[in-house]
Amino acid sequence: MENYKVLEIKQSVFKNNDDRARELRERMKKEKTFLLNLMSSPGSGKTTTLVSTIAALKDEMRIGVLEADIDSDVDARTVSDAGARAVQLHTNGMCHLTAEMARQGLEGLETEDLDFVVIENIGNLICPAEFDTGAVKNAMILSVPEGDDKPLKYPIMFSKVDVVLINKIDAIDFFDFDMKAVKERIEKLNPGIRVIPISAKNGDGMDQWCDWIRSAASEWKKGEENG
Numbered sequence: 001m002e003n004y005k006v007l008e009i010k011q012s013v014f015k016n017n018d019d020r021a022r023e024l025r026e027r028m029k030k031e032k033t034f035l036l037n038l039m040s041s042p043g044s045g046k047t048t049t050l051v052s053t054i055a056a057l058k059d060e061m062r063i064g065v066l067e068a069d070i071d072s073d074v075d076a077r078t079v080s081d082a083g084a085r086a087v088q089l090h091t092n093g094m095c096h097l098t099a100e101m102a103r104q105g106l107e108g109l110e111t112e113d114l115d116f117v118v119i120e121n122i123g124n125l126i127c128p129a130e131f132d133t134g135a136v137k138n139a140m141i142l143s144v145p146e147g148d149d150k151p152l153k154y155p156i157m158f159s160k161v162d163v164v165l166i167n168k169i170d171a172i173d174f175f176d177f178d179m180k181a182v183k184e185r186i187e188k189l190n191p192g193i194r195v196i197p198i199s200a201k202n203g204d205g206m207d208q209w210c211d212w213i214r215s216a217a218s219e220w221k222k223g224e225e226n227g
């Protein structure tokens with residue numbers, strides 16, 4: 001017999017996180033606050049997309065944003081100026097957000113009177129995909145300059161989300177980006193998933209994105225009322 005133990009830490013971390021995430025979803029259900037987790041690589045346009053989204057929806061929903069970053073408060077300031085209630089969470093080097101970190105951030109945000117809250121997760125396509133934050137739906141952004149091969153390289157992220165935004169389509173002529181190929185690659189990993197090409201800069205596709213938010217939020221609310 002071996003005289004040492006092997007501890008599967010990652011599994012227990014996931015189990016514990018899943019329990020916390022479930023509790024958080026229950027809490028948000030009571031508050032009737034639709035929680036969306038938004039993920040992407042650094043610079044693919046999360047904050048810019050949020051600014052356009054807030055502008056389009058702020059007259060019909062009370063919106064909050066939980067900004068998770070390793071440092072700085074530039075994004076919280078930007079979304080706050082755009083008209084959302086914002087909290088900046090510093091993760092002190094952690095490359096993903098856990099459900100417990102989300103809970104602490106949402107407590108600071110005081111979500112009771114909010115209809116729609118977005119978590120801008122830390123920029124990367126690996127770690128955030130593995131941790132349930134407690135959100136009802138998960139969205140990701142792939143931007144045109146990152147390339148159409150990303151579903152091949154980061155399959156977990158593309159498999160786990162409920163919607164994919166392809167951002168910066170205003171710049172598509174400058175990049176070797178095959179929209180048909182990327183859609184096929186995403187469909188293979190996540191059959192039936194909605195893919196919405198947008199430009200957060202010039203507003204293209206924002207209507208479809210906002211419609212997706214409206215219907216995801218209202219379906220969730222209806223489901224919770226009936227269940």
Ligand SMILES: Nc1nc2c(ncn2[C@@H]2O[C@H](COP(=O)(O)OP(=O)(O)OP(=O)(O)O)[C@@H](O)[C@H]2O)c(=O)[nH]1
Pocket residue numbers: 040041042043044045046047048049075122123167168169170171198199200201202
């Ligand atoms: N051309 C173009 N540029 C965009 C678009 N969306 C965002 N950008 C630019 O891309 C850069 C990064 O955008 P951000 O919104 O800060 O990206 P982010 O994902 O929030 O970045 P991090 O928070 O650092 O991970 C900025 O210079 C934006 O102006 C777009 O649709 N088209």
Ligand SMILES: [Mg+2]
Pocket residue numbers: 046047048075120
């Ligand atoms: Mg940002």
